[in-house]
Amino acid sequence: MAEKTTSRAVPDEATVNNALGKVTRHLMPFLLLMYVIAFIDRTNLGWAQQEWEANYGISTAAYTFGATLFFVGYAVFEVPSNLIMHKVGARWWxxxxxxxxxxxxxxxxxxxxxxxxxxxxxxxxxxxxxxxxGVMLYLTYWYPAARRAWATGLFYMGLPIANMFGNPLSGSLLELHGVLGMDGIHWMFLVEGGLAVVVGLICPLVLVDRPSKASWLTEKEQHDLTLQIELEEAAKQKAKPISWGRALADPRILYFCLIYFCIQASVYGLTFFLPKQVTSMTGTSAGFKASLVTAIPWIVALIGVLIIPKLADRRQNHGLLSGLMLAFSGMGIMGSALFLHQPAPALALLSIAAVGFTCAQPIFWQLPTRYLSGAALAGATGLVNAVGNLGGWAAPLLRTWATQSAFGTADNPNEAAGLVVLGMAGIIGVLLVVGLNFFKKSAEERAALSLQSGES
Structure with a gap:
């Protein structure tokens, strides 16, 4: 009996590694595909901006306001959606x-x-x-903490891949203008939205809710991987048991919201306007050629996200590396303001920025998952993503305010000012990451006081 308890209490490392290899092969390509399609559908409006402005009465200000409304709906329903998924399972949700x-x-x-x-x-x-x-929560069901930044990095490859291939796809679909009497932007939205529906129909055939339900794992692999995850969750609950309600009010969670806000401000402040920025910089119109140029920063970002999150896992210095990546993001965006009409140096700096905010995200997500689990993690992850994504709401508004109101006009926009304002979001993010040390020291001091109290 003792032997059985011992074998159950210690999962076999080789078995867990074999299981994780299968998990990566079976689930990560599909999750990556889902993210690619999500990001394309979220940002393809950048390619419609010029035609909407010319033919549909949607001015730059109206476009900016409309682009930000996505994040309002997203933020309002984020936490409830994540809590529902925790209860009903990822497959159907x-x-x-x-x-x-x-x-x-x-x-x-x-x-x-x-x-x-x-x-x-x-x-x-x-x-x-x-x-x-939901995907961030889903990965905690399958990957131990020591492998999670790497797995999250694989998922985040969807950001550069979506921009590498999504931009040329959108540019190509725009050139179908007139086919079957439809505008190019109509083809773009129909095809790219239809892809999400098709992938959604395949979802129940690919996704599995938990390791114990994965038919492609052996019984021992199911057992040992589940045990590995359960031991980590039990340790978190033992150290800091916390309900999801308390988690949402935890100042650390609110602090993580601010950091993620800065990251998303960099991502969307650049992504929504990159097609227009490239066409202005290169003197070309929106289409396939311009889309190939916009792919350059994302190719560099893809290489970075394959290497840097894995390095963070190996060295277990997620805070340091997330701060460094945010510095890359801020300095790259601000630096590009100096070369508005010089494509080569501008694209080099935008590539540095893309590496920065793309790699900062998977590394950042390892910080809140270190001490929360279960419903508390589901609620907190939803809140951090919801509030943080409001950075995507604020960034286009701030960029338009800087370019057309504070430092320019609608007829003579100051594009450099907009880029400097966006870059500052990354720099503020660096300062916030540095401030995480305050929470760490406070937690250590409370633990020391608790220990002294117990001894006395």
Missing amino acids: MTRIMITWGIVAASFMFVQGPKTFYALRFLLGVAEAGFFP
């Missing part, structure tokens, strides 16, 4: 998310003016709410 967001994304082909644009952007946020934090 992800299916629901994919299909509904695909239908809404395809419906952008019916935009006729600002009002329909606003309504659909808000609905897209509602439909997609819970997807990203």
Whole structure:
């Protein structure tokens, strides 16, 4: 009996490694595909901006406001969605998310003016709410903490891949203008939204809720991988048991929200306007050629995200590396403001920025998952993503304010000022990451006081 207890208490490392290899092969390509499609559908409006402005009365200010409404719907429904997924399982909830967001994304082909644009952007946020934090939560069911930044980094490859291939795809679809009497932007929204629906229909066939239900793992692999995860969760609960309600009010979680806000401000402040920035910089129109140029920063970012999160796992210095990546992001964006009409140095600096904010994200997500589990982790992850993604709401507004109000006008925008304001978000993020040491020291001091009290 003692022998059985010992074998159950200590999972076999080789068996767990074999199981993780199978998990990566079976689940990560599909999760990556889902993220690629999500990001394309979330940001492809950048390619429609010029035509909407010319033919549908959607000004730059209206475009900026509409682009940000996605994050309002996303933020409102994020936490409930994640808590539902924790209860009903990822398989069917992800299916629901994919299909509904695909239908809404395809419906952008019916935009006729600002009002329909606003309504659909808000609905897209509602439909997609819970997807990203749901995946972050889902990975905690399958990967031990020591491998999670690497796995999250694989998932985050979707960001550069979506921009590497999504931009040329969008540019190519725009050139179908006139085919079957449809505008190019109509083809773009129909095809790219339809892809999400198709992937959503495949979802139940690929995703599995937990290791214990994975038919492609042996019984021993199921047992040992589940045990490895359970031991980590039990250690977190023993050290700091916390309900999801208390987790949402924890100042550390609110602090993580601020850091993620800065990261997302960098991501979307650049992504929404990159096609227009490239066409202005190179003197080309929106289309396939411009899309190839916009792919350059994302190719560099893809290389970075394959290497840097794995390095963070190996050295267990997630805080340091996330701060360094945010510094790359901020300095790269601000530096590009000096070369608005010089494509080569501007693209080099934007590539550095893309590496920075792409790699900062998977490394950052290891910080809140270190001391929360279960419903508390589900709720907190949803909150961090919801509030943090409001950076995507704020960044385009701040960029437009800087370029057209504070330092320029609608007729003579100051693009350099907009880039400097966006870059400052990354620098503020660095300072916030440095401030995490305060929470760490406070926790250590409380633990020491508790120990002294117990001894006395």
